[in-house]
Amino acid sequence: xxxxxxxTSYLNEHHIPFEMIxxxxxxxxxxxxxxxxxxxxxxVKAVLLESPECFLAAMIPADEKVRLxxxxxxxxxxxxxxxxxxxxxxxxxxxxxxxxxxxxxWEVDMVWEDDLLEQPDLYLEAGDHERLIHVETxxxxxxLREVPHCHFSKLQTQH
Numbered sequence: 332x333x334x335x336x337x338x339t340s341y342l343n344e345h346h347i348p349f350e351m352i353x354x355x356x357x358x359x360x361x362x363x364x365x366x367x368x369x370x371x372x373x374x375v376k377a378v379l380l381e382s383p384e385c386f387l388a389a390m391i392p393a394d395e396k397v398r399l400x401x402x403x404x405x406x407x408x409x410x411x412x413x414x415x416x417x418x419x420x421x422x423x424x425x426x427x428x429x430x431x432x433x434x435x436x437w438e439v440d441m442v443w444e445d446d447l448l449e450q451p452d453l454y455l456e457a458g459d460h461e462r463l464i465h466v467e468t469x470x471x472x473x474x475l476r477e478v479p480h481c482h483f484s485k486l487q488t489q490h
Contacts, residue, residue, distance in 0.1 A: 332423045332424055333349075333352070333424045333447070333458075333459075334425040334426075334429070334431050334457060334458025334459060335457050335458065335462060336424075336426055336436070337431075337436045338431055338432070338433045338436050338455070338457060338458070338464060339464070340431070341433060341434075341435070342428065342464070342466070344432065346358060346469045347466060347471070347473045347474055347476055348466075348467070348470065349464050349465060349466045350464070350466075351457070351462055351463075351464060352365035352367055352454070352462065352463045352464075352465055352467075353461060353462055354461060354462070354463065354485070355461070356460050356461050357461075358428065358435050360374055360376035360378065360393035360477055361393050361394065361467060363393070363438075363456065363460075363463065364393045364394075364454075367454065367463055370385035370394060370446040370464070371393040371394035371451045371452045372392045372393075372394055372446065372453045373393075373447075373452065373453055373454055374392065374393035374394075374448065374453075374489075375390055375392065375393070375395050375432045375447060375452065375453050375454065375456065376390075376391060376430070376432070377389070377390055377430040377431060377432060377434055377441075378390075378391060378396075378412070378430070378470055379398050379412070379413040379417060379418050379421065379422075379430055379434075379439075379482040380397070380399070380402070380410040380411065380412060380413060381410065381411060381412075381413040381417060382403075382406075382408040382409055382410050382411075383408070383409075384408055385408075385426070385440060386413060386417065386421060386439060386440065387402075387406070387410065387440050387441070387442060387486075388430070388431075388434035388439050388440065388441045388442075389402065389438075389441075389442055389444070389483065390441055390442065390443045390444060390447060391444040391447070391483075391484040392444065392447060392484070392487060394447060395446075395484040395485060395486055395487055396484060396485060396487045397483060397484055398484060398485055399411065399412075400483060401483045402442070402481075405481060405483065415427075415428065418430055421439055422434070422437055422439075422458065423437075424458065425458035426458060426459045426460055427454065428460070428481065429458045429459060429460055430456065430458070431455070431456060431457070431458040432453075432454075432455025432456040432457065432458075432463075432464060433455055433464070435475070435478070439467045441475070441478050441479075441483075442478070442479045442480065442481065442483070443475065443478060443479070443480040444480070444481075444482065444483060444484045445480055445481060445482045446482070446484070447468070448468060448471075448472060448480060449468075450466060450468050451467065452465060452466065452467045452468055453465075453468055453471060466487050
């Protein structure tokens with residue numbers, strides 16, 4: 332099953348209304364936000380982390396980066412960025428280099444950045460570099476109420 336079908340099936344099973352948004356092909360979440368005309372702070376990117384014990388998808392705004400030390404301390408284990416091979420293997424159906432905005436549809440553990448949950452709506456990467464899934468945050472909050480959330484990211488400086 333491709334990524335879009337997996338994510339939309341998951342949303343439909345949980346009765347979550349959504350809108351699919353097409354955009355020109357992009358390589359990064361920041362580029363996607365710009366191409367789609369979306370506020371980077373409402374654009375969700377999944378950063379796959381690994382520890383000796385598990386994988387964890389850190390869900391953060393496109394304009395931020397994960398503070399690995401803070402998250403490692405909160406979880407009591409040392410996290411590092413997962414390899415592209417791990418992303419490809421865990422998220423089958425996604426295009427190379429793409430991580431989906433709803434990793435729970437792959438049964439991958441997640442943690443949400445608190446800043447995302449304060450937004451009125453969010454744009455999730457669809458796993459193909461060309462589409463986003465637009466969802467009102469109130470529906471995601473309800474669906475993901477058991478998923479941990481905390482403040483673990485910071486604004487990424489541009490070079």
